[in-house]
Amino acid sequence: MVNGSQQQFFKSAGSPTPVNESAAPGRVGDVRRRNLSLVLDSIARTGDAKPSRAQLAAGTGLTKAAVSSLVADLVESGLVSEVGLYRDGERGRPGQGLELSSRRGVVGMEINVDYLAVGLVDLGGNLRFHSIVESRNRGMAPQEVMQRLGSLVAEAVAAAAVENVAILGGGLAVPGLVDEQRNMVLSAPNLHWENEQLQPGSLLEGAPLGVRLSNEANSAALGELWYGGGPADFLYVSGEVGVGGGVIIGSDLYVGPGGSAGELGHIVVHPEGPECSCGGAGCLETFAGQEAIFDAANIPDGSLADRTEQLLAALAARDPGALKAVHDAGRYLGVALASSARLMDIDAVVLGGHFALLAEWLRPALLMSLERYAPGLLEPDSLGVSSLEHSGTLLGAAGQVIRSVIESPFEFLLASKLA
Amino acid sequence: MVNGSQQQFFKSAGSPTPVNESAAPGRVGDVRRRNLSLVLDSIARTGDAKPSRAQLAAGTGLTKAAVSSLVADLVESGLVSEVGLYRDGERGRPGQGLELSSRRGVVGMEINVDYLAVGLVDLGGNLRFHSIVESRNRGMAPQEVMQRLGSLVAEAVAAAAVENVAILGGGLAVPGLVDEQRNMVLSAPNLHWENEQLQPGSLLEGAPLGVRLSNEANSAALGELWYGGGPADFLYVSGEVGVGGGVIIGSDLYVGPGGSAGELGHIVVHPEGPECSCGGAGCLETFAGQEAIFDAANIPDGSLADRTEQLLAALAARDPGALKAVHDAGRYLGVALASSARLMDIDAVVLGGHFALLAEWLRPALLMSLERYAPGLLEPDSLGVSSLEHSGTLLGAAGQVIRSVIESPFEFLLASKLA
DNA sequence: CCATATAGTTCAGATTGAAAACTAATTGGA
DNA sequence: TCCAATTAGTTTTCAATCTGAACTATATGG
Numbered sequence: 049m050v051n052g053s054q055q056q057f058f059k060s061a062g063s064p065t066p067v068n069e070s071a072a073p074g075r076v077g078d079v080r081r082r083n084l085s086l087v088l089d090s091i092a093r094t095g096d097a098k099p100s101r102a103q104l105a106a107g108t109g110l111t112k113a114a115v116s117s118l119v120a121d122l123v124e125s126g127l128v129s130e131v132g133l134y135r136d137g138e139r140g141r142p143g144q145g146l147e148l149s150s151r152r153g154v155v156g157m158e159i160n161v162d163y164l165a166v167g168l169v170d171l172g173g174n175l176r177f178h179s180i181v182e183s184r185n186r187g188m189a190p191q192e193v194m195q196r197l198g199s200l201v202a203e204a205v206a207a208a209a210v211e212n213v214a215i216l217g218g219g220l221a222v223p224g225l226v227d228e229q230r231n232m233v234l235s236a237p238n239l240h241w242e243n244e245q246l247q248p249g250s251l252l253e254g255a256p257l258g259v260r261l262s263n264e265a266n267s268a269a270l271g272e273l274w275y276g277g278g279p280a281d282f283l284y285v286s287g288e289v290g291v292g293g294g295v296i297i298g299s300d301l302y303v304g305p306g307g308s309a310g311e312l313g314h315i316v317v318h319p320e321g322p323e324c325s326c327g328g329a330g331c332l333e334t335f336a337g338q339e340a341i342f343d344a345a346n347i348p349d350g351s352l353a354d355r356t357e358q359l360l361a362a363l364a365a366r367d368p369g370a371l372k373a374v375h376d377a378g379r380y381l382g383v384a385l386a387s388s389a390r391l392m393d394i395d396a397v398v399l400g401g402h403f404a405l406l407a408e409w410l411r412p413a414l415l416m417s418l419e420r421y422a423p424g425l426l427e428p429d430s431l432g433v434s435s436l437e438h439s440g441t442l443l444g445a446a447g448q449v450i451r452s453v454i455e456s457p458f459e460f461l462l463a464s465k466l467a
Numbered sequence: 468m469v470n471g472s473q474q475q476f477f478k479s480a481g482s483p484t485p486v487n488e489s490a491a492p493g494r495v496g497d498v499r500r501r502n503l504s505l506v507l508d509s510i511a512r513t514g515d516a517k518p519s520r521a522q523l524a525a526g527t528g529l530t531k532a533a534v535s536s537l538v539a540d541l542v543e544s545g546l547v548s549e550v551g552l553y554r555d556g557e558r559g560r561p562g563q564g565l566e567l568s569s570r571r572g573v574v575g576m577e578i579n580v581d582y583l584a585v586g587l588v589d590l591g592g593n594l595r596f597h598s599i600v601e602s603r604n605r606g607m608a609p610q611e612v613m614q615r616l617g618s619l620v621a622e623a624v625a626a627a628a629v630e631n632v633a634i635l636g637g638g639l640a641v642p643g644l645v646d647e648q649r650n651m652v653l654s655a656p657n658l659h660w661e662n663e664q665l666q667p668g669s670l671l672e673g674a675p676l677g678v679r680l681s682n683e684a685n686s687a688a689l690g691e692l693w694y695g696g697g698p699a700d701f702l703y704v705s706g707e708v709g710v711g712g713g714v715i716i717g718s719d720l721y722v723g724p725g726g727s728a729g730e731l732g733h734i735v736v737h738p739e740g741p742e743c744s745c746g747g748a749g750c751l752e753t754f755a756g757q758e759a760i761f762d763a764a765n766i767p768d769g770s771l772a773d774r775t776e777q778l779l780a781a782l783a784a785r786d787p788g789a790l791k792a793v794h795d796a797g798r799y800l801g802v803a804l805a806s807s808a809r810l811m812d813i814d815a816v817v818l819g820g821h822f823a824l825l826a827e828w829l830r831p832a833l834l835m836s837l838e839r840y841a842p843g844l845l846e847p848d849s850l851g852v853s854s855l856e857h858s859g860t861l862l863g864a865a866g867q868v869i870r871s872v873i874e875s876p877f878e879f880l881l882a883s884k885l886a
Numbered sequence: 887c888c889a890t891a892t893a894g895t896t897c898a899g900a901t902t903g904a905a906a907a908c909t910a911a912t913t914g915g916a
Numbered sequence: 917t918c919c920a921a922t923t924a925g926t927t928t929t930c931a932a933t934c935t936g937a938a939c940t941a942t943a944t945g946g
Contacts, residue, residue, distance in 0.1 A: 071505060072528060073501075073502055073505055073527050073528045073529045073533075073934090074497070074498040074499075074500075074501035074502045074505070074933095074934085075498065075901090075933090075934065075935085076495065076498055076900080076901050076902060076932085076933055076934050076935090077900095077901065077902080077934090078493070078498060078501075079493040079494065079495055079497060079498060079901085079902060079903070080493075080901080080902065080903090081493075082492075082493035082497075083492055083493045083902090083903085086490060086492055086493070100924070100925090101924070101925065102923075102924055102925070105925095108492050109491060109492045110492045110903075110904095111903070111904055111905075112924075112925060112926085113903075113904075113905085113906095113925085113926070113927080113928095114492075114902085114903050114904080115925090116924095116925060116926065117902090117903090117926095133911095135912085138912090138913075138922080138923080139912065139913045139914070139921065139922045139923070140911080140912060140913080140921085140922040140923025140924070141910060141911035141912055141922080141923050141924040141925075142911075142912070142923085142924075143923085143924060143925085144924080144925085280724070281723075281724040293810075295810075297723065297724060298724065302811075303812070304700075304716065304811050304812025304813065305699070305700040305716060305717065305812060305813065305814070306812045306814065307812065308812045309810065309811050309812035310810065310812075311809040311810060311812075312810065314806075314809045314841070315806040315809060315810060316736070316802050316805055316806050316840050316841075317735070317738060318737070318738055319736060319737055319798075319799070319802050319840070326841075326842075327842040327843070328805065328839065328840045328841050328842060329839060329840060330840070379738075380738070383735050383738050384806075386735055386747065387733075387734040387735050387803075387806055387810075388810055390730040390733045390734060391712075391714075391728065391729065391730060391731065391734060391806075391807055391810065391811070392721075392723050392728050392810070392811065393722070393723025393724060393725045393726065393727045393728035393729075393730075394723065394724065395724070395725065420747070420748060421735050421738070421747045421748060421749070422733070422735075422745075422747050423745075423746040423747060424746070492903085493902095493903085494902090494903065494904085494932090495901085495902055495903055495904090495931080495932050495933060495934095496903095496931095496932060496933080498902095498932085498933060498934070499932080499933065499934090502933090502934085519893070519894090520893070520894065521892075521893055521894075529934080529935095530934075530935055530936070531893080531894065531895085532894085532895070532896080532897095532934080532935075532936085533933080533934060533935075534894095535893095535894060535895065536895095536933090536934090552942095552943095554943080554944095557891080557892085557943090557944075558890065558891045558892070558943065558944040558945070559890085559891040559892025559893070559942080559943060559944075560891080560892050560893040560894075560941060560942040560943050561892085561893075561942075561943065562892085562893060562894085563893080563894085
């Protein structure tokens with residue numbers, strides 16, 4: 049990066065505005081980097097259709113010659129496989145179908161307050177193995193939780209061996225703010241974790257891409273985007289113990305300058321509202337968090353599964369307290385979404401987690417509230433409910449690793465050539 | 468875009484997921500496109516220091532050979548000029564200083580509710596000519612307003628001739644939602660404009676880059692970023708007749724999928740608040756808009772300048788009504804900023820327009836409110852006040868055109884070679 | 887006045903995609 | 917049965933562009 053010959057800028061002391069270290073210069077080789085990604089992405093998007101080189105050339109705008117050369121590299125690295133000829137009853141030489149290799153995969157992992165989950169996702173996005181176990185992780189030491197997670201991961205690794213899937217890496221989602229670079233959980237209030245250093249890499253020794261830490265709501269949003277048919281722009285609302293959010297803009301996750309964007313739970317929905325655990329007041333979470341809803345609905349303490357079941361039963365029985373609790377949550381969620389949609393110019397919402405379960409009762413109040421506070425901004429059609437249930441988060445966590453390969457295959461090729 | 472030879476994808480009817488039309492493929496020539504921009508941007512950033520080719524090579528990571536070739540093209544196009552040798556009392560051949568040409572400029576224009584403003588900004592960002600006139604534009608026909616603006620522009624054009632500045636294009640900011648592509652003002656409630664088709668190009672016939680329409684708050688935010696020393700990430704709050712906002716993330720304007728992000732004025736700050744002109748209720752604008760503040764402070768009707776003067780006088784005289792009006796505005800602005808900062812992960816704010824004038828009285832209430840609703844999120848130091856006053860918006864409007872040249876000089880070179 | 891230092895240019899070499907010609911594989915119809 | 921037509925994919929030639937190294941240009945200081 050730095051030039052060998054210690055170039056000096058402006059010699060007069062004080063260095064008045066040296067030439068800024070701008071973005072990296074374009075090199076001839078960057079073109080191939082980009083086109084490798086373009087072709088790989090085209091194959092990924094085309095999905096089940098298994099495109100031929102000629103179709104990729106037409107779809108990407110590259111020449112057949114260029115595509116052939118690029119595909120050769122991708123096949124050699126193992127990311128792409130040829131899946132035999134295909135025909136459709138017309139003349140001409142048949143094409144070689146191409147797909148993301150089903151013999152390469154990533155392990156998706158989720159630590160949440162009440163459960164642990166692991167899944168094996170192949171490059172094509174198929175969930176090849178999936179396992180969830182209840183685990184009261186609140187207040188448990190990270191090491192202990194990681195150890196429990198490790199035994200779940202071992203199952204996934206075993207399944208991968210049986211299915212002949214090579215594991216490239218893993219993604220681990222946790223319900224809190226993370227520093228991805230340093231593998232730290234900066235703050236996960238619902239787990240009672242603060243500045244915890246994790247060793248996610250040790251969950252998958254030897255995986256070339258390591259294990260990538262991520263936020264639960266963000267991963268769920270990405271899961272919805274990539275594997276749940278989410279639109280290119282939407283706000284994902286994660287109703288786990290806390291109320292989280294993930295912002296998808298232009299098919300990309302918006303994380304903000306510090307990486308902690310989407311904190312929907314701490315939008316102020318009533319300036320005279322109750323104190324919040326975050327130190328503020330009137331936050332959405334104080335009206336629409338799981339705890340707040342259970343309390344307002346008079347559901348006694350107990351395990352999450354029990355309480356949820358009781359709440360759903362009460363709602364089905366039209367219990368006025370329960371109905372009002374959910375109605376209020378929907379109303380305030382509407383306030384938060386109206387403000388968010390106006391601020392970020394977003395016109396679609398996907399409800400996940402707890403909110404997906406309650407959607408039947410929540411939706412009417414939410415729509416009414418949106419109509420009151422931001423009339424015409426969000427159509428009822430664009431207020432969706434996640435269908436991925438508990439696999440959305442781990443699909444998203446794994447997907448981030450898969451995506452990083454699709455976006456930078458060149459680096460992956462390099463690594464696999466060295467090995 | 469489409470291939471000549473009508474490539475057919477999957478022939479079986481129904482075309483199951485044709486290969487997606489992804490991003491454009493990388494061509495060898497893209498490298499030069501990028502590096503031209505890189506070098507030009509380096510020169511722009513280095514600003515007054517007027518870097519030499521060798522310094523640019525060191526700063527960009529390109530070789531001297533590449534920089535020389537790139538600079539030759541930029542000089543030929545007139546975007547960059549050599550400004551003589553410079554020395555600093557050391558040995559060696561002196562470098563040729565390079566700068567953005569001061570003989571190329573862009574006209575910045577602003578239509579607001581109570582005034583019109585025009586400025587001539589050269590590529591280096593110097594405001595070479597500036598003129599503001601009062602004009603009660605509310606309810607006036609767009610044609611009439613554009614005509615008045617035209618005579619102001621004529622002054623700027625004359626000034627450019629005198630100063631020997633060639634005008635490349637213009638930027639026109641209006642206080643409303645615009646469709647930049649189609650030169651339409653979709654909605655400017657405070658002007659009483661709705662779906663108005665403008666002809667901004669006719670303001671500067673013959674300017675190669677035409678005239679670009681933009682939103683007032685967004686332009687002001689960009690002005691603050693480029694010419695007011697704003698940080699890389701901040702929320703600009705524009706207190707004109709309405710309350711607007713501009714979101715700067717990573718030194719880029721965030722406009723959202725539909726281009727209308729930053730609508731700070733219609734964030735809900737109190738769910739039981741009054742009806743708003745937007746159809747919603749409890750919006751920030753109903754508490755902190757100019758009208759709301761003047762009303763709450765019991766300032767009688769009149770021109771904006773008069774009312775502002777009266778309000779400032781009342782505040783200086785410690786009039787309780789005026790103090791409370793501004794205090795309340797600050798409090799609710801704090802609610803909106805707390806929510807926005809949490810949602811978008813922003814940690815700096817710049818107050819502009821009316822809010823800049825009232826900053827002395829507004830700031831304490833605002834800080835108190837931020838501390839109440841989002842403790843620790845925004846440091847007092849990161850709550851700034853714009854110093855650009857009425858030139859910020861037109862600087863930003865012109866800057867967008869300048870920036871587009873810096874980001875895509877290749878297209879500009881092409882055009883100037885054809886001419 | 888020349889050794890040294892720095893700026894900038896020239897030229898060979900490498901990478902890469904475009905364009906076009908070519909080879910490969912398949913079908914429909916003579 | 918076999919060949920024209922059609923489509924897939926490869927090979928070859930060419931142009932664009934950067935790097936690296938050698939070279940020229942221009943200054944200072946002893």
